[in-house]
Amino acid sequence: MIKFENVDKVYANGTRALDKVSLEIEQGEFVAIIGLSGAGKSTLIRTVNKMIDITAGKLTVNGIDVSTLKGKELRKFRRKIGMVFQSFNLVLRTSVINNVLAARVADMSLIRTLLGLYSKQDKIQALEALDKVGILEKAYSRADQLSGGQQQRVALARTLAQNPEIILADEPVAALDPVMADVVMEDFKRINKDLNITVVINIHHVDLALQYADRIIGINAGKIVYDGPTKNITNETLKMIYGRELTEDDLMKEKKND
Amino acid sequence: MSSKQLTVQSQLEKFPSVLPKFIIGLLSFVVFYILATITISFKGINERGLLIAINAFKGLFNPSVKIITDLGQYGLLQMLFETLAIAFLGTIIGLVFAIPLAFLASRNMFPKGINNICLTLISVIRAFPSFMLGIMFVKSIGPGAFAGVLSMAIGSIGMLSKLIIEVIEDLNPGIAEALDAAGCSTFEKIRYGLIPQLSSNIISIVLYRLDINVKNATILGIVQAGGIGAQLMFAIGARRWPDAGAMLLGVIFMTVVLEYFSTKIRTRLAGQKG
Amino acid sequence: MIDDILHIFFPRTYTLGNGKVVKEKFNWAPYITIAVIVFSILCAIATKVDIPRLIQRSNAFWDLIREMIPPNWSFWRDLQKPMIDTIVMSVLGTVVGCLIALPTSFYLSSNFELNNVYLVGHRGLLSLLRTLPTLVYAQLLSIVIGTGTLAGTVSISIFTYTICVKMLYEQIETVDMGPYEALQSTGASRAKCMIKAIYPQIRGYFWATVLYCFETNVRSAAILGYVGAGGIGVQINEQLTWRRYGNTGLMVLVLVITVVIIETISRELRKKLVQG
Numbered sequence: 049m050i051k052f053e054n055v056d057k058v059y060a061n062g063t064r065a066l067d068k069v070s071l072e073i074e075q076g077e078f079v080a081i082i083g084l085s086g087a088g089k090s091t092l093i094r095t096v097n098k099m100i101d102i103t104a105g106k107l108t109v110n111g112i113d114v115s116t117l118k119g120k121e122l123r124k125f126r127r128k129i130g131m132v133f134q135s136f137n138l139v140l141r142t143s144v145i146n147n148v149l150a151a152r153v154a155d156m157s158l159i160r161t162l163l164g165l166y167s168k169q170d171k172i173q174a175l176e177a178l179d180k181v182g183i184l185e186k187a188y189s190r191a192d193q194l195s196g197g198q199q200q201r202v203a204l205a206r207t208l209a210q211n212p213e214i215i216l217a218d219e220p221v222a223a224l225d226p227v228m229a230d231v232v233m234e235d236f237k238r239i240n241k242d243l244n245i246t247v248v249i250n251i252h253h254v255d256l257a258l259q260y261a262d263r264i265i266g267i268n269a270g271k272i273v274y275d276g277p278t279k280n281i282t283n284e285t286l287k288m289i290y291g292r293e294l295t296e297d298d299l300m301k302e303k304k305n306d
Numbered sequence: 307m308s309s310k311q312l313t314v315q316s317q318l319e320k321f322p323s324v325l326p327k328f329i330i331g332l333l334s335f336v337v338f339y340i341l342a343t344i345t346i347s348f349k350g351i352n353e354r355g356l357l358i359a360i361n362a363f364k365g366l367f368n369p370s371v372k373i374i375t376d377l378g379q380y381g382l383l384q385m386l387f388e389t390l391a392i393a394f395l396g397t398i399i400g401l402v403f404a405i406p407l408a409f410l411a412s413r414n415m416f417p418k419g420i421n422n423i424c425l426t427l428i429s430v431i432r433a434f435p436s437f438m439l440g441i442m443f444v445k446s447i448g449p450g451a452f453a454g455v456l457s458m459a460i461g462s463i464g465m466l467s468k469l470i471i472e473v474i475e476d477l478n479p480g481i482a483e484a485l486d487a488a489g490c491s492t493f494e495k496i497r498y499g500l501i502p503q504l505s506s507n508i509i510s511i512v513l514y515r516l517d518i519n520v521k522n523a524t525i526l527g528i529v530q531a532g533g534i535g536a537q538l539m540f541a542i543g544a545r546r547w548p549d550a551g552a553m554l555l556g557v558i559f560m561t562v563v564l565e566y567f568s569t570k571i572r573t574r575l576a577g578q579k580g
Numbered sequence: 581m582i583d584d585i586l587h588i589f590f591p592r593t594y595t596l597g598n599g600k601v602v603k604e605k606f607n608w609a610p611y612i613t614i615a616v617i618v619f620s621i622l623c624a625i626a627t628k629v630d631i632p633r634l635i636q637r638s639n640a641f642w643d644l645i646r647e648m649i650p651p652n653w654s655f656w657r658d659l660q661k662p663m664i665d666t667i668v669m670s671v672l673g674t675v676v677g678c679l680i681a682l683p684t685s686f687y688l689s690s691n692f693e694l695n696n697v698y699l700v701g702h703r704g705l706l707s708l709l710r711t712l713p714t715l716v717y718a719q720l721l722s723i724v725i726g727t728g729t730l731a732g733t734v735s736i737s738i739f740t741y742t743i744c745v746k747m748l749y750e751q752i753e754t755v756d757m758g759p760y761e762a763l764q765s766t767g768a769s770r771a772k773c774m775i776k777a778i779y780p781q782i783r784g785y786f787w788a789t790v791l792y793c794f795e796t797n798v799r800s801a802a803i804l805g806y807v808g809a810g811g812i813g814v815q816i817n818e819q820l821t822w823r824r825y826g827n828t829g830l831m832v833l834v835l836v837i838t839v840v841i842i843e844t845i846s847r848e849l850r851k852k853l854v855q856g
Contacts, residue, residue: 145321163324163328164324165324168318171318171321172314172318175314175317175318176314179313179314184313184314184317185313187317187320188317188320188322
C-alpha cells in the first residue's frame, strides 16, 4: 500500500511541486493521475520509488518509510517497483530479450552481469513477460526495429520481469498513436487484473484515463483536487482539475474529427 | 494453453549461446599470455631501480629554476622556441608541397589517372617512419635543427595532403557556377569562390598538424635533429633530474598552451562556416 | 593600383544611394599572411636554415638513399624477433591501456561523476600526461624497470590509457541516459547500470578507438627501442650507427609494409564497427 501523508516537494529554485499531498493507494488498484502539464503529476509518481526526494511529510510503501532508504536498501526496495517511461528508454542497439533481461541484473552478481550469464530461470521469466504483453515472437529482434507501441510493450515486459508489486507509468502512451495507445492501456489493465499489481499511471489524455482507470486523482498546482472513482467524474470536476475547459490536446481520440 | 507453453519453450531454445564469445575470450587470453611470455621478461623490480625511481620523483618535482630562468642558449625558453620553430617551419613547408599535391589528387580537380599516382605517392610518404627520416637527414645534412625542419616538412606532407583532399572534394560546385554566370574571370573565381571555402578549413587542418608536429619535434630531438628533445634525453640519461623536470615542465606547458589556442581558433573557424 | 593594394589591407566604407553607410568587414587574411611569413623567417633563423648547405649536402642524402636500395634481404633473419617484439608490444600495450580506460572513463564523465572539482582536476592531470610522447615514458621506465620490452609495453599502455580515456569519456557524455534511468529504477547498482545501459551504446566506438590507438602505437613502438625499450628501434640505432644502409633499407621497407597493412585492416574494421 502506498501512503502519502502531507507530503511536500519544494525544488531548490523555490517551485512547489507537491503541496500537502495525502492519499492512500491499496494493492491492486488501477489509478490514473491527471492534470495540467507541470501540475506535479511526474513529481508525484517519482517520489514513490525515490527517484525524487520529498521535502516534508511522510511517504510509506508497504510500511517502509521511503525517505530513510539509501544504498543497498533502496536498491532492494526498488526491485519491487517497476517504472515505465514516456520515451520507452530501451537500449536500442541490442535485442528485445536483452532489454527485458536487463531487469534481472539487480539480483545478479557483478561478474554474471558483466558476462551476461543469465540463469535458465531468468530467461524463462523474461520470455514469459514478453508473452504476457503479446510480443513473444519479437524476442530476438533488435529493439530499434520495433514500432513505438511494440517498444513500449517491451518496456512493460521489462518491468514484469522484475515481478513487481507496483508499476509506475509516467505518460506511457503519450508518444503513441491512438490505436497503439489502446493496446498498451489494455496491457496495463490486463496485468493489473490478472496479476493484482498496483498500477499508477500519469496521463494527460483525459479520455484514456476515464476509459481505463478505476480511480482518478486530479492534481492542480501540486494539490490533490479530486480523488475518487472514475464513474463520479463530471465535466465540472474536470474543469476544476484543469482550471479551464478541456481542449483537443487533452484527448487522445477524436483528435482528427473532420 | 499448451501451444503458448510450446512457444516459450521453443523461444528458450533459440536463445543465443554464450559459448562462442566465451571461447573467443579464452583464446584471446591464452594468445596474449603466450605472446607476453615470449617477448617480455620481467626481471623484477630490483632495489636499484626503486632507488632511482624515488630519486627521479624527487628531482622531477623540483625543477631546476636555473634552466627555467636562463634566457640564453641553454635556457628553457630558447630550447622551447627552437622546438616550436622546427614544428612551425616544418608544417609551413609541408603545406607548400601538400596543397598542389592535394589538388592533383582530388577527383573534382584532375583526372583519375593523375589522382591515383598522387594518392599512392602520398600513402608511401605517410607510411615512411618520420623518425628514420630524421636520422637520415642528420647523417647527410648534419645534426641540428635544420635536419629537424626538413624531416618534419616531409613527414607532414602526408597527413596534410590527405586532409586537404577531403576538403577539396567537399567543395560546393554551385558557387563556381554562380560566379561563372555573373561573368567572373578565373582569378576572381578563385579569389571569391574557392579561397573563402578552403581557407578556414585549411587553417584548421594546419593547426591540427601543428599540434602533432610540436609533439614530434620533441621526439626528433633524440636523434639530434634539434629542439628540446635532445637535451631532455641527455638530462634523463645522465640522471640530472631537476634539469629534466624543468624541461618536462616546459614541454607540457608549451603543448598545453598551443593545444588550447589551437582548439579555440578551430572551434571559432568551424562556427563561422556556412 | 595603389588603391587596390590599400584596399586589401583597409576596409572601405561605402555610402549607398539612400544615405545608408556600409562598412566592409575587416579582412584578417592579409595581416595573418604577413604575420605567418615574418614568423617563418624568424623560425628559419632560429633553426639555422641553410639553403646552400642543403644543396651541397643533398648529394649525401641521395647517396644514402641509393645505398638503401636494394635492401639487404639477408638481414631479414635478424629482424624477425625485433619486429615481432614491436608488434606484440603494441598489441599488449594497446589492450592493457584500453581495458583500464574503459571502466575509468565512466568515472570521468560528467553524467556520472557529479563532483566537479574531482572531475576537472583528474581530467586536467590526464591532459598533462597526454602531452608527453611515449618515448619519454619509455626512457624513464627503462631506467627504473630495466631495458627491454616490458618498459616499452608499459609506456605504450600509459600513453594509450591517456588517449583512450579521453575519447571514451567524451563519447559517454553524448549518450542517451534514458535506459540508465530505467535500469536504476529497477534497483540495479550504478556499475550494473553502466554495463547494461551505457556500454551497449558506446561499444562500437570503443572498439574503433582500440584500433585507432593500435595504429598509432605501432608507429611509436618502432622507435622505442632507440632508448632501450625493446623492439626494432634497437636495430635502427645500431645499423645506422654502423652505416649499414642496406640493412636500414630493409627495415624501412618492412616498417612501411607493416604500417600500410595494419592501417588498411584497421580502417576497414573501423568502418564496420562504427556502423553497428
